[in-house]
Amino acid sequence: MAKNKKQHIGLIFGGNSSEHDVSKRSAHNIFDAMDKDKYQVSLFLMTKSGYILGNKDSARVFNGEPEDEVAKEALDRLDQKNPLAPIINLSEVANIDVFFPIIHGNLGEDGTIQGLLRLLQKPYVGTGVLGSAMSFDKDITKKILQLAGVTTTRYEVVTPMTSEQFTYQQLSDELGETLFVKPANQGSSVGIHKVENEEDYREGIRDAFRYDSKVLVEEAIEGPEELEISVLGNHHPIVSKVGAIKVPKSDAFYTYDNKFVDASHVEFDVPVDIPASLSEEITKMGLATYQALGLKGMARIDYLVSQDGKPYVSEVNTLPGFTNISLYPQLFAASGISYTELIDRLIQLAIEEYERQSKILYDFKPLDPKEQVIDNKK
Template sequence: MSNKIRVGIIFGGKSAEHEVSLQSAKNVIDAIDKNKYEVELIGIDKSGKWHIHRASEFLLNAENPKLIQLNRSNEGIALVPGEDQNQLLNTTQAKSLSQVDVVFPILHGPLGEDGTIQGLLKLANLPFVGASVLGSAISMDKDVAKRLLRDAGIPIADFVSVSKASAKRITFDQLKSKLGAPLFIKPANLGSSVGVSKVNNEEEFNQALKDAFKYDNKVLVEEFVKGREIECSVLGNEDPMASVAGEILPQQDFYSYEAKYIDENGALLQIPADISDEMTKRVQAMAIEVFQVLCCEGMARVDFFLKEDGQLIVNEINTIPGFTKISMYPKLWEVSGLSYPELIKRLIELARERFERDQELKSTYD
């Protein structure tokens, strides 16, 4: 009998960030220590169906970010809450699968990073990597996250939250008078720069709202912050630590989806960032503060703007950051002294530590 730790890796998902998840999953699967871990691959297609996969054939066009696809298998899988053993079932063959010891969700965006899969895994009593339900949900919703950060006294860019109903009553000039111009428009519950637009006039504003509302029912309109784009990775549970800071040097108008995940020349990553030791400490301290204010655990990447006057502005947090070969989260830890395989190992350890901690909580009243 193998004494390897069985890791269920869930990827894909019914989200506009589906392809990013496939790239991230491929890198995690390639890097995980096969001598220590045995992986069970669970791919979720764009319709939401779960598939059992083999490592050798779970992707199509795996080396091309523009064409990468999930190779749908002929074997379905279901997760059964309420069972102490055999939570995973092969629905095609009507049989239970071997027990997994921990789940590593690599699902970016809605139905993966927003607390939904985390709630299902908690119901199934399975340890999982990353933030739990609350931290995932509030961090995913940029409107809610910004309100909490603002209440905690953490500097953020000024913004207005717009619903589909209020969008009919608001104009570019009204928001320009409040936030200035240009403006950034983005879905409240999405990442990877999907649906994000930089606008300078009424025509661009109206089109950007239409584009953003394709992905979400709530949209953020944010002020433009002129500053350097600084990022910091956080790792841990109750006592998190921060990596060195890195800087994004976009080669496009802003750090777009293509620059993040498709075009390797779309942005330059400077790690460590060319900032003072004092500023590095400020970035690290604020990254940890953001992580804790938003009830995060496991991992997150915190993104900042550094203005010319030295003011540090929090842009956003990502609780399941990218793990692609050009992603900042693992690169920052690598420069900080934690290799990709060691980072995966530590994330799995943190998931199991939290699970054991939570198992000590009483669920009955004496």
């Protein structure tokens, strides 16, 4: 790339999930933080129906025009018989240097958009297909972490095929009187229920099945707060200071409303004052989690801490929020990395990982003694 040439960034946001509007807010913050002397930015909005709009239409929505109206106009112009219609607009800008997907939840964090960008042979910010898919599925995440020796909460998996085999009494005998019911593949606390009796359990299961065909029933860790760290890097990641989220005692847990509707009663303690031994343990667990799941670029890792001070990895977010109240950038700001520098680093990490991946062979080739091995130091 020639010196002084701006890098062309494709910012993909929106998506077909409950976090659509959150993604739009994240995209605005990322766009505002980008150094425009370094970057030219093209916008690609994925509608709630899963169609990607072109830069001009995406910019109209980005600048405040009603999304439904713009999307209808844009989709009316598309040839719906073309099987590539949902993604055809990505072809309008052929010279994208790096894609920055910030689609939270379905299609964005589950490996789908990552697979598409890999097919397009473009660098992209964040974790690859497998790491994204494993981290998005809470059941698979827990299984991997258990194999890696990382402490996580005990749970059972309920599916439509097995739902009649489980009762609240059976599960509470195994996991404790207070249980959490949650969809395996969903974000932002959607479909999550805190249950303490059979009636609430059945209602929670019924609601969770609206969002996924696999549901986790998890033990409750009744600690004072939820702790979080941010991780940045590829093969040698760095970890931020530890932050805390404190929700009102009147709320059972950190709900969707707490996160995105009214956060006025939620306290963010960044960085949080905790014993050094707990901070060290959380950092060690975070790095082990990042490595076990094969994560790249970035992740936010959430922890529950019991009353006796034992931490449990609760959830892994491979495309965390970048809104005004999102903890991922806040934690790194508290650790000495500004929002703008964070964006720069993520883009550079995307390029480094793409270059590393490009050296991997997928067809047989005799070994040349002079051939340089893949560099995993970055």
